[in-house]
Amino acid sequence: MFIFKRVLVVSGILVPKSTALPLRHFSAPSCLRSPKRNSPYSSVDSERYSSLVKSVMSTRVSSQTPETLSAEDEHMYGPVIKAQTPPRTEVRTPKTLHPFLNCEDAGEPEDAESGPPVRIGINRGQGRSSVPSVTRILQQTLSQEQIFYLERWKRRMIAELGEEGFREYSQNLFRQGKRFHSALEEILTSDPSGKDKSVSETAEYPPDIQGYMESVSHILRDVTAVRAIESTVKHETLNYLGVVDCVARYRGVLCVIDWKTSEKAKPFLSNTYDNPIQVAAYAGALNNDGNYKYQVESGLIVVAYKDGSPAHAHQLSPELMLDYWKTWLLRLEEFTEQRSIQASGASSENR
DNA sequence: GGATCCTTCTTCTTCTTC
Structure with missing residues (x-):
C-alpha cells in the first residue's frame, strides 16, 4: 500500500489541480477563516529567539539530501514511475473569456417579480439533441484526483455493503x-412571494425527507420573490443547457439557488466540490438565454442534513461567481476538445 | 407508450501525541 501511494504521489495523480478556488464565502466563522491569526507562534518573542532560529535554519541537521533520498527510495521501492501528463500547476485561463453577464439584457422590468415563477421545460425535440448539459460536462471533465477519490470511495463502500447493497444505497440517496427537491418545489411554487414559509415547518413530509425539510426551514425564511423553479436555461452562444433548481432573492440578493442533500457536514464552500462551478454555469446560461429578461450575478448553495441540523448556505458574491465562471469556461473547453478528438477518431475508424 | 435526457448523490493523507 505504501509503495502504491508513493508512486501515485510521484506520478502526480494525488497532486491537486488548480480547480479549487480561494475560500471566500459568507458563512465561515471568522475564527476559522484565518487560522494563522491564532497561531501560538504569534505570541513568541521573535527577537529573543532570532539567533536560535538563524542557527537552526543555517545548519543542515540531516545528512540526507534530495539526491540521497531519491536513491534510497529507488533502492527500497524500485524506479520512480513518472506520469505521462505532468500536473498542471500554472494558473490556467480560458482561451476565450465569454462574458458572464449579457449587457443587452441588463434592464429589469418593474413587474418582473410579480407573477408566478416560470418553469421552462426541457425541449430536446427541436434540434437540441446535440446540446450537452452542465452535469454531463462536469462529469466528463473531472480531474484525475477527483476520479481517484471517487473510485476509492466506491470501492470501500462496495467492500462494506456489497454490490447490491451499494446499488440500493446509491438509489436511496x-x-x-x-423528493427533497419536489417538496421544495411545492413550497416555493405555492408561496413564491415568500410571505408564509411557515408551511415548511408545520407540514408533514415523508419520513426520509422530514429532517432535510427541517434543516432548510431557516433558509427558506430568507428566500423571497421566486422567479423560476426547475427551469431549463440554455446558453445561446456557448451551446450548453441545464436545469436550475430555483431563481429567487436570498436576503434580498437575486441568486441562482442549488439545493443539496448531504450525509456529511459541508460547512465550507470548499466542501462542495464542483457545486459552485455548476451554479456559475447555470447563472451564465440564464444571463444569455432570451427566455429570461433579467440578469443574475450571485449564487447560493444550500446543503441540507437528514438529522434536521441547520443547513449550510454558501452565498457566492458576484466576484466569486466570475472566478467560477472562468473555471466553468475551462471545463467547457476541455469537454469540447474531448468531443472533437472523439469525433475525429470515429471518422477515421469509419474510413 | 417507450426511449432519452437532466437531475438526484458520492471525494479531500494518515498516524501519533496530548
Missing part, C-alpha cells in the same frame, strides 16, 4: 434528493 438519489431518491431522497429528488
Whole structure:
C-alpha cells in the first residue's frame, strides 16, 4: 500500500489541480477563516529567539539530501514511475473569456417579480439533441484526483455493503434528493412571494425527507420573490443547457439557488466540490438565454442534513461567481476538445 | 407508450501525541 501511494504521489495523480478556488464565502466563522491569526507562534518573542532560529535554519541537521533520498527510495521501492501528463500547476485561463453577464439584457422590468415563477421545460425535440448539459460536462471533465477519490470511495463502500447493497444505497440517496427537491418545489411554487414559509415547518413530509425539510426551514425564511423553479436555461452562444433548481432573492440578493442533500457536514464552500462551478454555469446560461429578461450575478448553495441540523448556505458574491465562471469556461473547453478528438477518431475508424 | 435526457448523490493523507 505504501509503495502504491508513493508512486501515485510521484506520478502526480494525488497532486491537486488548480480547480479549487480561494475560500471566500459568507458563512465561515471568522475564527476559522484565518487560522494563522491564532497561531501560538504569534505570541513568541521573535527577537529573543532570532539567533536560535538563524542557527537552526543555517545548519543542515540531516545528512540526507534530495539526491540521497531519491536513491534510497529507488533502492527500497524500485524506479520512480513518472506520469505521462505532468500536473498542471500554472494558473490556467480560458482561451476565450465569454462574458458572464449579457449587457443587452441588463434592464429589469418593474413587474418582473410579480407573477408566478416560470418553469421552462426541457425541449430536446427541436434540434437540441446535440446540446450537452452542465452535469454531463462536469462529469466528463473531472480531474484525475477527483476520479481517484471517487473510485476509492466506491470501492470501500462496495467492500462494506456489497454490490447490491451499494446499488440500493446509491438509489436511496438519489431518491431522497429528488423528493427533497419536489417538496421544495411545492413550497416555493405555492408561496413564491415568500410571505408564509411557515408551511415548511408545520407540514408533514415523508419520513426520509422530514429532517432535510427541517434543516432548510431557516433558509427558506430568507428566500423571497421566486422567479423560476426547475427551469431549463440554455446558453445561446456557448451551446450548453441545464436545469436550475430555483431563481429567487436570498436576503434580498437575486441568486441562482442549488439545493443539496448531504450525509456529511459541508460547512465550507470548499466542501462542495464542483457545486459552485455548476451554479456559475447555470447563472451564465440564464444571463444569455432570451427566455429570461433579467440578469443574475450571485449564487447560493444550500446543503441540507437528514438529522434536521441547520443547513449550510454558501452565498457566492458576484466576484466569486466570475472566478467560477472562468473555471466553468475551462471545463467547457476541455469537454469540447474531448468531443472533437472523439469525433475525429470515429471518422477515421469509419474510413 | 417507450426511449432519452437532466437531475438526484458520492471525494479531500494518515498516524501519533496530548
